[in-house]
Amino acid sequence: MNLIKANGYKDLSRKAANVISAQVILKPNSILGLATGSTPVGTYEQLIEWYQKGDIDFSRVTSVNLDEYYGLSPENSQSYRFFMNQHFFEHINIKPENTNVPNGLAGNPEEECERYEKVIADLGGIDLQLLGIGHNGHIGFNEPNISFEKTTHVVELDDTTRKANARFFESLDEVPKKAITMGIKSIMQSKKILLVANGPDKQDIIQKAIFGPVTPEIPASILQFHPDLTVVYSFE
Ligand code: F6R
Numbered sequence: 001m002n003l004i005k006a007n008g009y010k011d012l013s014r015k016a017a018n019v020i021s022a023q024v025i026l027k028p029n030s031i032l033g034l035a036t037g038s039t040p041v042g043t044y045e046q047l048i049e050w051y052q053k054g055d056i057d058f059s060r061v062t063s064v065n066l067d068e069y070y071g072l073s074p075e076n077s078q079s080y081r082f083f084m085n086q087h088f089f090e091h092i093n094i095k096p097e098n099t100n101v102p103n104g105l106a107g108n109p110e111e112e113c114e115r116y117e118k119v120i121a122d123l124g125g126i127d128l129q130l131l132g133i134g135h136n137g138h139i140g141f142n143e144p145n146i147s148f149e150k151t152t153h154v155v156e157l158d159d160t161t162r163k164a165n166a167r168f169f170e171s172l173d174e175v176p177k178k179a180i181t182m183g184i185k186s187i188m189q190s191k192k193i194l195l196v197a198n199g200p201d202k203q204d205i206i207q208k209a210i211f212g213p214v215t216p217e218i219p220a221s222i223l224q225f226h227p228d229l230t231v232v233y234s235f236e
Contacts, residue, residue, distance in 0.1 A: 001210070001224070006234040009198050013042030016130070016196050016232045020047060021056050023128045023192070029060040031120075033129030033187075034088070035140075036065070036080045039196045040130060044088040051092045058094040064120055066131070066140040066187075068102040070109055070154065070178035078168050079104055102152070102180035109180060113152040120152075120186060129190035133197050137209050137218035141181035145216050150183030184222055192228040195220070203235040 006012035020043065023030050034040070050056045065080060072079035081101040089099050100119055106112035120126060131139050138144070141155045155178065157165075162175040169175050187193070197206045209220035210231060223229050 002230040003210070004230065004232045006232055008234055008236050009042055012196060012198050012232055012234040013046050016040070016043040016194060017046035017050065019194050019230055019232070020128065020130065021050060024056055024058065024061055027127060028057065029062070030127045031123045031125065032061055032063045033126040033182075033190055034063050034065050034084065035130050035132050036067075036083045036087075037132040039132040039198050041087055043130070043196065048088070048091040058092045061094050062098040062123055063089075063094060063100060064116075064123070064126060064182075065099075065101040066129075067179055067181035068104045069176040070104055070106075070180055071176045072104045074101075074104075078174075104176075104180070106180075109154045109178065113154060113180060116152045116180070116182075117186065120182075126190040128192045128194060129187055131187070131193060131195045131220075131223075133195060133202065133205060133209065133220050135201065135205055137205050137220045139184070139187060139195075139220045139223075141179045142184050142187075142219045144219060146184060146219055148184045148188075148216060148222055151186045152180065152182050155179050155181055184219060188222060188226060190226075193223060193226050193230070195223060195229065195231045197231070197233045197235075200235050202233070206231070206233055206235075 006015050068080045074081040102116050103112050136144055166172045166175050209218050214221045214224055
């Protein structure tokens, strides 16, 4: 495991972007696993800046995102597809058809999960998966006590998760009740993992996840078993 301490959010974003940039420079046709949430936003901004300077080329990169709300269209500003377009894809030269996010409007969500796993398998697996971490140790939408054996699956969002995310919606009623997420097994199959954690409120969960017992109570703790894990953190 590679633990990289950063000095504040800007530094964390630059260090995380460095890892992704190195991956893309060494393997221009990389398969990047991407995440939404507030933490990676600065990382995407840094990558966009380097792209604009001509230092990094995404034209042969393929991306697969971790998760998506079920029931939200790509045009809905709260969908993760919208987030990725807005914060990253529209600003770089990745081909839109090479960007993958689970389809939140799929008629049959179970079938969509199977399709998504097949997309990842057909790409030959993920080279580098970027992850954030929730305060309860969730990664993707894999909440505590999820089976480590799951691949992409449908999750029922519990009330605490819906309430935590309600701030982004007009009302709690509008927060979707389900989501599609890569499972722990899909995540663990990535060749490399880059976990980013920012702020004093993430210190406790990072300590538990990285140095505590590996337990489904803290889904991210399984990452201790990954052979190529890099954690970039700043608790300032
Ligand atoms: C995002 C995702 C979530 C977030 C996590 C941390 O696609 O799957 O697991 O990574 O909730 O979110 P932030 O970065 O907002 O603290």
